[in-house]
Amino acid sequence: MWNDDEIERGLHALGAVLRETRGLGRRAFLTRLGQAAATAPLLGVLTGSVQRVDADAPSIATMGWGGAWKDACQKAYFDPFTKKTGMAVKYVAPYEFAKVRAMQEAGRMELDVLEPGSVDTPRALKLGMAQKLDWSVIDKSALTPNQFKYGDWGISSITLSTCLVYNKKKWPGDNHPKSWADFWDVKKFPGPRALQRRVYPNLEYALMADGIPADPKKLYPIDVDRAFRSLDRIKPHITVWHTTGSQQQQLIQDQEVDLIAMWNGRATDSITNNGAPYQIVWNQAAYNGEIEAWIVMKGAPNPKAAMKFMDVVGRAEPQATFARALFYGPTNQKAYDFLEKKVAQELPSYPPNAQVSLLMNYDWWLDRIDPLTVQFEKWLQS
Amino acid sequence: MRPRALAWLLLGPVAVWNLVFFMLPVAVMVGRSFDAHGLSLVHYRNLFTTGLYVSVMLTTFETSVLVTAGCLLLGYPVAYLLATSGPRARTVMLVLVLLPYWLDYIVRSYSWMVLLGRMGLVNRALIDLGVVPEPLPILYTRWSVTVGMIQILLPLTVLTLYSAMLRIDQGLLHAAAAHGASPSASFRRVFFPLSLPGVYGACLLTFVTSLGFYITPALLGGRKDTMISQLIVTVSTDMLDWSLASAVSVVLLVVSLLIVVVYNRFFSIDRLWGGSA
Structure with missing residues (x-):
C-alpha cells in the first residue's frame, strides 16, 4: 500500500522548490533541485535526532498517519512525554486499522497506545482491543468531564x-x-x-x-x-x-x-x-465530538509507560499545540485558554x-x- | 554435476521463496474465503447475490479490454520501429520508452489530473483557442481512467512486443524483398504473421496486469469506473471483512487463471518465451 502522506510531503517539497526557483537560470535551478533532493532523505534522520533519548530506556510504540500528522503528534505529545520520562515513542505510519486488528488476531500486539480514527475508536473498544486506564498514574483533574466518554477505557483526544x-x-x-x-x-x-x-x-x-x-x-x-x-x-x-x-x-x-x-x-x-x-x-x-480517543492496547508490550503517556495526551496544553498545527480541535475545554482567537474559531469544538x-x-x-x-x-x- | 540436479539447484531458491511468500499466503487467503465458523460457501453466495461485486467485475473487464486494445494500437508501431531501426536510434527510443516506466504510478496518475482537470492544461488550451466555451468534463470518466492506464502500461506492451519482434529472422524480410515483395507486402505477409505470438503475449500480460489496477481508477475515475481492487480494499480495510475480501480476491484470481489457460489453448503463449509453436 502506498503512503499517501509521504507522497504529499514530497510533492510539497517539490512545489516549494518550483516556487523558490521561478526565474532562475537552468544551471542554478538544477543546483537548487539537487540540494533539495540531497537533503530530503536527511529530514527523517534530523527530526529523529533532535530529541536526545536514553538508548537503554524502554520506549513505547504507536501508529498514525504520516506527514503533517506525525509532526503534530511529535510536537504536541511525544516531545513532552520524552522530556518527562526520557522514553522515546516509536511511530509506525501510515495508520491502518486492519493492521492493528491483524496484530490482535495473531496475539502479538506491537503497539502500546493508539488514537484510532473516528469510528475506529468505538470499534476498537467493541473488539476488546483496549485495557483499563490506571488513574493512579493519569491525573484525572487535568481533564474536563466531556473527555470521559469512554469511562475507564479511553481519553477523548481531538475533534474533527x-x-x-x-x-x-x-x-x-x-x-x-x-x-x-x-x-x-x-x-x-x-x-x-x-x-x-x-x-x-x-x-x-x-x-x-x-x-x-x-x-x-x-x-x-x-x-x-x-x-x-x-x-x-x-x-x-x-x-x-x-x-x-x-x-x-x-x-x-x-x-x-x-x-x-x-x-x-x-x-x-x-x-x-x-x-x-x-x-x-x-x-x-x-x-465528531468526543468520538476519537487515545487508548492503551490490551497486550501492550509496555503498559506502564503507556499509562504515563496517557497522562500527557488529554491535557490542555498538548491538545492546544496539536490544534495549532492541524486545526483539529481539542476535547479538553481548558485548551482554549491557550489558543488565540484566530486559531480557535477555525476549530470544530469552538x-x-x-x-x-x-x-x-x-x-x-x-x-x-x-x-x-x-x-x-x-x-x-x- | 548432472544437468538435472543443477537445474533443481538453480530453481531451488526461487521455488522456496515462492512457496513461502506467495503460495502459502494465497493458500491462507483461499482457506479464509471458505471460513465462517466452519467450512461454508456463504461468502461466495454473498458475493454473487449482492450484485455489487459482479457489476464491478464487469467494469474491470471492460476497462481492461479497452486499455489492452489502446496499448496494442499505440505500442505496435513503436515496437516495430524499435525492432527495425539502427542501434543508436534504438537506444534513444528505448530510454524514452523506459523513462516513464521508472516513475511511480501515483505521480503519473496525479500528472493526468493536472492535464485533464477542469482548469487543467487541456481544458485551458481548448478554451483559449475558442474550441469550447466551457471546460469539458474529461477527468473522472471512463475515458480518463483508460488514458491514464494506457500510459502506465504502454512500456510493458512495447517491451513485450519488441522482444518477440527481435526474434523474427531479418533474413526472411530480405528474402521477401529479393523476390520482389514491396515493403508493405513483406510487412503484411512476412513480418506481421511472425509477430503475432508477441501480440498475443503482450495482450495477455497487459490485460491481466490491468485487472488488478487500484490507484489510477481511484484517482482518475468517477463512481461507475470502480475496479475490483478498490472494492477489495474497502471490504478488507474499512469493513474488516477479510473472509469476504478473500472470496472476492479468489474469484479475481480464478478468473485470471482461467483466462490464461483458455488463451494458452488458442494462442499458445509459450512461443512468446521462445518455446516452439
Missing part, C-alpha cells in the same frame, strides 16, 4: 468536522451556499460538486438537505430509504467521490469543484497555507462552531456501517 466548503471566487458576496439544502440546489448554486466516498455522513447530509434540522434527536435513527432517495437527487451532479485527505485538498487547490464536503483541518490548511479561495461553512457540519453543527451519533452507526457501506457502494454503481 466534515464541513461544506465552497468556492469564494464563484460566490464572493452574501448569497453563497449555507446549508446542505443549498448544496443540493443545483439551480441556485450551479457548479461541479464533490462528496466523500463513504456512507457516513452522506446519509446525514441527505436528510438535512431534505429538511430535517441538524439535531441528533430528530435525525437519528436515520431513515435510510429517505436518505438514499435524497441522495438520488444529487447523484448526477457529483463530479467526484473523493477517498483521501490529500485528494480533498487537491480538489480545492486546483478549483476542480465549487462545492465539497471535506475535513475541516484539510480545508483550513489549503485555505491559509496554499491559497485556495474557499470558505468553510460551519452550519450543519458533521461534528462553541460557536459546535453549536451549529450536527453531532454525529456513531452509536447508531457502529453495527450498521458494514451493510450500509455495501448498499452505498452498490448505489454508486447504479
Whole structure:
C-alpha cells in the first residue's frame, strides 16, 4: 500500500522548490533541485535526532498517519512525554486499522497506545482491543468531564468536522451556499460538486438537505430509504467521490469543484497555507465530538509507560499545540485558554462552531456501517 | 554435476521463496474465503447475490479490454520501429520508452489530473483557442481512467512486443524483398504473421496486469469506473471483512487463471518465451 502522506510531503517539497526557483537560470535551478533532493532523505534522520533519548530506556510504540500528522503528534505529545520520562515513542505510519486488528488476531500486539480514527475508536473498544486506564498514574483533574466518554477505557483526544466548503471566487458576496439544502440546489448554486466516498455522513447530509434540522434527536435513527432517495437527487451532479485527505485538498487547490464536503483541518490548511479561495461553512457540519480517543492496547508490550503517556495526551496544553498545527480541535475545554482567537474559531469544538453543527451519533452507526457501506457502494454503481 | 540436479539447484531458491511468500499466503487467503465458523460457501453466495461485486467485475473487464486494445494500437508501431531501426536510434527510443516506466504510478496518475482537470492544461488550451466555451468534463470518466492506464502500461506492451519482434529472422524480410515483395507486402505477409505470438503475449500480460489496477481508477475515475481492487480494499480495510475480501480476491484470481489457460489453448503463449509453436 502506498503512503499517501509521504507522497504529499514530497510533492510539497517539490512545489516549494518550483516556487523558490521561478526565474532562475537552468544551471542554478538544477543546483537548487539537487540540494533539495540531497537533503530530503536527511529530514527523517534530523527530526529523529533532535530529541536526545536514553538508548537503554524502554520506549513505547504507536501508529498514525504520516506527514503533517506525525509532526503534530511529535510536537504536541511525544516531545513532552520524552522530556518527562526520557522514553522515546516509536511511530509506525501510515495508520491502518486492519493492521492493528491483524496484530490482535495473531496475539502479538506491537503497539502500546493508539488514537484510532473516528469510528475506529468505538470499534476498537467493541473488539476488546483496549485495557483499563490506571488513574493512579493519569491525573484525572487535568481533564474536563466531556473527555470521559469512554469511562475507564479511553481519553477523548481531538475533534474533527466534515464541513461544506465552497468556492469564494464563484460566490464572493452574501448569497453563497449555507446549508446542505443549498448544496443540493443545483439551480441556485450551479457548479461541479464533490462528496466523500463513504456512507457516513452522506446519509446525514441527505436528510438535512431534505429538511430535517441538524439535531441528533430528530435525525437519528436515520431513515435510510429517505436518505438514499435524497441522495438520488444529487447523484448526477457529483463530479467526484473523493477517498483521501490529500485528494480533498487537491480538489480545492486546483478549483476542480465549487462545492465539497471535506475535513475541516484539510480545508483550513489549503485555505491559509496554499491559497485556495474557499470558505468553510460551519452550519450543519458533521461534528465528531468526543468520538476519537487515545487508548492503551490490551497486550501492550509496555503498559506502564503507556499509562504515563496517557497522562500527557488529554491535557490542555498538548491538545492546544496539536490544534495549532492541524486545526483539529481539542476535547479538553481548558485548551482554549491557550489558543488565540484566530486559531480557535477555525476549530470544530469552538462553541460557536459546535453549536451549529450536527453531532454525529456513531452509536447508531457502529453495527450498521458494514451493510450500509455495501448498499452505498452498490448505489454508486447504479 | 548432472544437468538435472543443477537445474533443481538453480530453481531451488526461487521455488522456496515462492512457496513461502506467495503460495502459502494465497493458500491462507483461499482457506479464509471458505471460513465462517466452519467450512461454508456463504461468502461466495454473498458475493454473487449482492450484485455489487459482479457489476464491478464487469467494469474491470471492460476497462481492461479497452486499455489492452489502446496499448496494442499505440505500442505496435513503436515496437516495430524499435525492432527495425539502427542501434543508436534504438537506444534513444528505448530510454524514452523506459523513462516513464521508472516513475511511480501515483505521480503519473496525479500528472493526468493536472492535464485533464477542469482548469487543467487541456481544458485551458481548448478554451483559449475558442474550441469550447466551457471546460469539458474529461477527468473522472471512463475515458480518463483508460488514458491514464494506457500510459502506465504502454512500456510493458512495447517491451513485450519488441522482444518477440527481435526474434523474427531479418533474413526472411530480405528474402521477401529479393523476390520482389514491396515493403508493405513483406510487412503484411512476412513480418506481421511472425509477430503475432508477441501480440498475443503482450495482450495477455497487459490485460491481466490491468485487472488488478487500484490507484489510477481511484484517482482518475468517477463512481461507475470502480475496479475490483478498490472494492477489495474497502471490504478488507474499512469493513474488516477479510473472509469476504478473500472470496472476492479468489474469484479475481480464478478468473485470471482461467483466462490464461483458455488463451494458452488458442494462442499458445509459450512461443512468446521462445518455446516452439
